Amino acid sequence: MPQLAFANTFWESFDVLEKPIKAGVRKAMAKFQQLTIADLHADKGLHLESVNNARDPRMRTIRINDFWRGVVLAPDDGSDTFLLLNVVPHDRAYTWAAKRLYTVNTATRALEVRNVVALEQLTPTLEKAAAKAPALLFARHSDTVLRQLGIDDQVLRAVRTVIDKPQLEAFGMLLPEDQFEVLQYLAEGFSPDDVYRDLVAERRPAGATPEQPSGSLAAAIANTASRIMLVTRPDELAEILDKPFAAWRVFLHPSQRRLAYRVSYKGPAQVTGGPGTGKTVVALHRVKHLLSRSAVSRVLLTTYTNALAAALRENLALLLGDEKQMARVEVTTVNALANRTVRALAGRVPTPIGDADERQVWRRVCRRLTLPWTEQFLVQEYRHVILAHDVRSREEYREVSRRGRGSALGPRQRDRVWDAVEMFSAELAAAGTITHLQVCARAAQLLGEADLGVHGFDHLVVDEAQDLHPAQWRVLRAAVVPGPDDLFITGDPHQRIYDSRVSLGVLGISVTGRSSRLRINYRSTEEILVWSTAVLVGSRIDDLAGEGEDSLTGYRSLLHGKRPHAKGYATSQAEVAGLVARVREWLAQDVQPNEIAVCARFNTTLGSVRDELSAAGIPSVWVRDHPGTEVDGVRLATMHAMKGLEFRCVAVVGATARAVPFAKEITPPEVDLLQHESDVLRERCLLFVASTRAREALWVSWSGAPSPFLDFAAGSPPR
Numbered sequence: 001m002p003q004l005a006f007a008n009t010f011w012e013s014f015d016v017l018e019k020p021i022k023a024g025v026r027k028a029m030a031k032f033q034q035l036t037i038a039d040l041h042a043d044k045g046l047h048l049e050s051v052n053n054a055r056d057p058r059m060r061t062i063r064i065n066d067f068w069r070g071v072v073l074a075p076d077d078g079s080d081t082f083l084l085l086n087v088v089p090h091d092r093a094y095t096w097a098a099k100r101l102y103t104v105n106t107a108t109r110a111l112e113v114r115n116v117v118a119l120e121q122l123t124p125t126l127e128k129a130a131a132k133a134p135a136l137l138f139a140r141h142s143d144t145v146l147r148q149l150g151i152d153d154q155v156l157r158a159v160r161t162v163i164d165k166p167q168l169e170a171f172g173m174l175l176p177e178d179q180f181e182v183l184q185y186l187a188e189g190f191s192p193d194d195v196y197r198d199l200v201a202e203r204r205p206a207g208a209t210p211e212q213p214s215g216s217l218a219a220a221i222a223n224t225a226s227r228i229m230l231v232t233r234p235d236e237l238a239e240i241l242d243k244p245f246a247a248w249r250v251f252l253h254p255s256q257r258r259l260a261y262r263v264s265y266k267g268p269a270q271v272t273g274g275p276g277t278g279k280t281v282v283a284l285h286r287v288k289h290l291l292s293r294s295a296v297s298r299v300l301l302t303t304y305t306n307a308l309a310a311a312l313r314e315n316l317a318l319l320l321g322d323e324k325q326m327a328r329v330e331v332t333t334v335n336a337l338a339n340r341t342v343r344a345l346a347g348r349v350p351t352p353i354g355d356a357d358e359r360q361v362w363r364r365v366c367r368r369l370t371l372p373w374t375e376q377f378l379v380q381e382y383r384h385v386i387l388a389h390d391v392r393s394r395e396e397y398r399e400v401s402r403r404g405r406g407s408a409l410g411p412r413q414r415d416r417v418w419d420a421v422e423m424f425s426a427e428l429a430a431a432g433t434i435t436h437l438q439v440c441a442r443a444a445q446l447l448g449e450a451d452l453g454v455h456g457f458d459h460l461v462v463d464e465a466q467d468l469h470p471a472q473w474r475v476l477r478a479a480v481v482p483g484p485d486d487l488f489i490t491g492d493p494h495q496r497i498y499d500s501r502v503s504l505g506v507l508g509i510s511v512t513g514r515s516s517r518l519r520i521n522y523r524s525t526e527e528i529l530v531w532s533t534a535v536l537v538g539s540r541i542d543d544l545a546g547e548g549e550d551s552l553t554g555y556r557s558l559l560h561g562k563r564p565h566a567k568g569y570a571t572s573q574a575e576v577a578g579l580v581a582r583v584r585e586w587l588a589q590d591v592q593p594n595e596i597a598v599c600a601r602f603n604t605t606l607g608s609v610r611d612e613l614s615a616a617g618i619p620s621v622w623v624r625d626h627p628g629t630e631v632d633g634v635r636l637a638t639m640h641a642m643k644g645l646e647f648r649c650v651a652v653v654g655a656t657a658r659a660v661p662f663a664k665e666i667t668p669p670e671v672d673l674l675q676h677e678s679d680v681l682r683e684r685c686l687l688f689v690a691s692t693r694a695r696e697a698l699w700v701s702w703s704g705a706p707s708p709f710l711d712f713a714a715g716s717p718p719r
């Protein structure tokens with residue numbers, strides 16, 4: 001019986017097919033599985049036929065219906081795995097198939113595809129242009145070095161014509177996948193040794209040597225798990241074709257697979273990476289791995305907001321497909337975990353209050369004690385010094401380091417601050433309320449003395465880690481016994497939007513030697529990435545562990561599309577009208593309303609957007625109301641609520657000088673210079689987060705003066 005495998009190109013075509021054609025594919029594939037290879041070749045219904053003038057002699061088409069053909073790579077070496085490559089309308093199937101050639105990469109041993117015809121046609125012309133070019137992109141790498149990294153003769157000839165990165169990117173669609181990736185890394189400045197270690201050695205099967213012959217098609221398919229899915233059981237086919245396909249569940253990039261499925265880490269491990277690099281995907285696969293290692297272990301998967309926790313729960317259920325395993329995972333926010341813990345271990349929990357209510361209490365305290373500071377100063381002192389260092393007494397506060405605060409406080413002043421802290425706590429206690437971070441501090445204390453067999457977990461997986469406060473980290477540290485695989489942490493310091501400053505090492509979470517970075521963005525086009533990254537140019541970003549600086553070096557996307565649009569209007573009415581016109585265009589291009597998001601710094605801006613959309617007959621819904629995917633309507637969200645989400649099209653509106661940064665959230669430099677800088681950076685990161693939610697199209701607009709973070713887009717060079 002033949003074996004079946006599906007290439008990633010197949011899923012891209014299959015996903016958008018109409019139902020009857022999908023049913024035709026299912027039927028054809030089921031038949032494929034039942035026939036012997038000899039019967040398969042003879043079957044009139046499937047009509048497996050070779051492709052005239054195909055550059056790859058193994059190319060075949062099969063009949064799905066009168067109009068549609070499947071394109072298949074058939075083994076000619078005695079092996080029995082057939083690879084389904086694409087489903088295309090009849091006449092296009094032959095041209096698609098004729099130009100493509102599948103080969104085995106000499107270094108990674110994976111199956112790759114190239115557009116061999118286009119490469120042959122383009123290379124001679126480019127060679128002429130390259131002869132006159134002042135410099136070539138890969139001049140410093142010898143042929144030998146490139147060959148060791150898997151570059152073959154045809155690609156090498158093409159590589160020698162490449163002048164710059166844009167030309168390499170333009171070539172990308174035509175080149176074999178692993179070879180293209182090697183070239184991209186070299187173009188980013190990584191050394192051949194780094195590329196060999198991170199890409200080639202990662203993928204090459206154990207024991208393969210450069211001299212070894214390439215092996216069968218079946219062996220190459222087995223070596224290409226990041227792009228090809230092999231059907232291993234007869235009943236698996238229906239399951240695979242019936243579930244909505246999500247590439248992330250199956251085709252992990254080797255760099256993702258290596259991190260998620262590493263058998264064990266000796267202690268806390270950390271994965272960072274820019275937006276859309278699949279950190280959440282890796283976190284979900286790590287949970288799957290941890291659950292599969294023991295039948296009884298309990299895992300906590302945690303993230304920042306309830307909305308994100310709900311999305312994680314849904315995706316994890318899809319990935320696991322096993323209710324018993326799912327029952328061993330708790331998916332929740334750290335605040336909810338802290339709350340539950342305090343309730344379980346100490347009985348009642350006072351009612352937690354939000355940031356706005358907390359500020360009001362501080363304002364009253366400031367007034368009553370006639371303090372020389374603003375309530376904002378006290379909120380920050382309480383958050384960044386007292387709660388961050390878990391200071392519990394006046395004496396401790398007198399001694400504690402205030403590193404990171406830009407204003408000095410003498411002993412007398414510290415005493416006055418502590419008076420305020422006592423009054424603040426007393427006010428909350430009298431009202432039966434508490435702040436979320438106070439609940440966390442209490443939960444961490446209680447867990448420290450609790451039986452972790454009952455109240456703790458065997459493994460913790462933490463997503464969106466960049467925004468956790470030290471008090472929240474203490475809860476996590478206390479909820480798991482220190483040791484192998486205790487904490488698996490994913491996050492991106494460039495997306496820090498809640499002003500948390502953390503030194504993980506000090507909190508007993510050392511990730512030294514167990515820290516990795518993801519670099520390929522799977523969400524957005526390169527054009528959106530380059531644009532969004534310009535928002536952060538020149539900013540110093542502290543790394544996740546609080547031990548140094550983080551950077552986005554090598555961060556890139558394999559996808560391409562239109563450049564983002566940034567536009568200023570004279571009035572806010574004109575801006576909203578411009579937005580409505582843009583949303584209309586997206587809808588006319590067959591984007592569904594729920595694939596479009598409009599976000600702004602403030603809810604009020606979104607209120608007028610909602611009115612205008614509604615006047616134009618376009619439905620809209622608030623993201624904060626957690627509409628399910630089945631709910632129609634353009635999504636509306638504040639920039640903060642966009643964290644962790646993604647949409648085909650995103651419009652960021654109201655990006656004015658007054659709103660981004662929002663002056664009220666910025667400490668004046670004369671009050672505290674360090675806090676001022678950190679506030680400005682936080683607002684900058686917020687714009688970065690909002691714009692990196694877009695997959696295909698990004699539209700940014702303002703009325704009057706644009707945000708200073710948009711200098712680069714609004715006419716002046718980036719600052």
Ligand SMILES: Nc1ncnc2c1ncn2[C@@H]1O[C@H](COP(=O)(O)OP(=O)(O)OP(=O)(O)O)[C@@H](O)[C@H]1O
Pocket residue numbers: 247248251252253256273274275276277278279280281282492495521522523643644645646692
């Ligand atoms: N190996 C993969 N194959 C296909 N798609 C992938 C892969 N890994 C991630 N993706 C997709 O890329 C998008 C971004 O992934 P994910 O949300 O995990 O990134 P992230 O790094 O957590 O992003 P952010 O930090 O911006 O929230 C998602 O649509 C995800 O399904």
